[in-house]
Amino acid sequence: MTQNEEFVRSLARYDTPTICNAIEVAQGKRGFDDYTRGTFQAAMNGAKAMVGYARTAKIAGKNPPKESPEVIKARRLDYFRYMAGGPRPALCVIEDIDGPNCVSAWWGEVHTVVHKGLKLSGAITNGVMRDLDDHQEGFPVIAGSIGPSHAFVRVEELECPVEIFGMNVTPGDLVHADQHGALVIPPEIMPELQAAIDKLLATEQIIIAPAKQDGFDIETLETAWREFEQSRT
Template sequence: MKQSLLDLLKSVDTPTVCNAIEVAQGKRGFNAFTRGTMLCSNPDAGAMVGYARTAKIAAVNPPEEPPGIIRKRRMDYYRHMATGTGPAVTVVEDVDYPHCIGAYWGEINTTVHKGFGVSGALTNGVMRDLGDLPDGFPVVAGSVGSSHGFVHVKEIGTSVNIFGLTIQDGDLVHADRHGALVIPPEVVDVLEQAINKLLETEKLILAPAREPGFDFEAFEAAWAAFEASRT
């Protein structure tokens, strides 16, 4: 990914990227995004952008496998999160959903992942320690809770599902307080141009609407220009 595209993606919100993907594709109907309302550890933080490093966890029940296997998988998990193509976003599916109780994302785990250079975490599970999480590492989660339960890693690098969005290990993810999406590989080369075009097009309606004396006639003229620019 070009640095200019990465910088641009970090500067815009996920709805903007969602719309820009449709601009790049030349049609409506893009649907690789989360459904429902997610929670963000820091709503004022910028977007997290990166290639997904996926895993699955569980926490309601104790693990049934031998402790040695659980410990090894835990270390394999952290090795996976610490290596690979960057930038990276950690994407963890809690298989207990919708009855998640184990807060995998607290002060210690977020700090460790930030230290690995990961740009944030996306999960359908639980986060905690709000107010103590490190700056620059947003968590977009399904809920907030107090306990870690019996949290343990079940799978590493497999396909996961977060609020209706299927994410493969290595997918390019954009996420913020609105939720998350997967950027299709075929639009990456033109996405920067599409975002800039979208932002310029929106100014045709937003600028007049913010002017004093804006009325229906001004709206009608602005909307005509706005629609013409999209065809």
């Protein structure tokens, strides 16, 4: 494992709001907005968060396919070959083009087991998941909804730009996600990201530490808050 891969994997120790705030610390300003909007359904399956380079695809399934079964089966195998390749850690980022009225679950028992076996770290989709009690342990999935059926689900496109709840993802983007949503980490801030995380966590303790102590009152808060305001982005 390279030093960079080890660092990227280590980012799964932090929740996505922490990474979101740390990006602003690294950028030195508010306004970072490359993240999802709306509320996901989360099946974290024992994981705190997921992080990896995006392996992207588009699926559909509300209506029957117009292509032949042979074409659809061949594309599905191409999909698995694509997901098995590329740098690690990796996340599967899938746009269901039937959105916002998705009905076909791509993520369930079989696919969580298969994708974990192919060494992917998790999945993000605006589409549907099911089989919640049977997901592979350690393979988190965040999805737009939960439903019972796979309907006519199939792969429509591979290694393509996708949009998930307002977040645009290009193949190879570094994505961080948890039950709060997902974001794309700007590559230019990577050298400063760990220092930014450390600074953010230390700054938060200016408020959190005294607030947990006996005798905390409004005067203590006012003093701590002035220091906090001077320290934060």
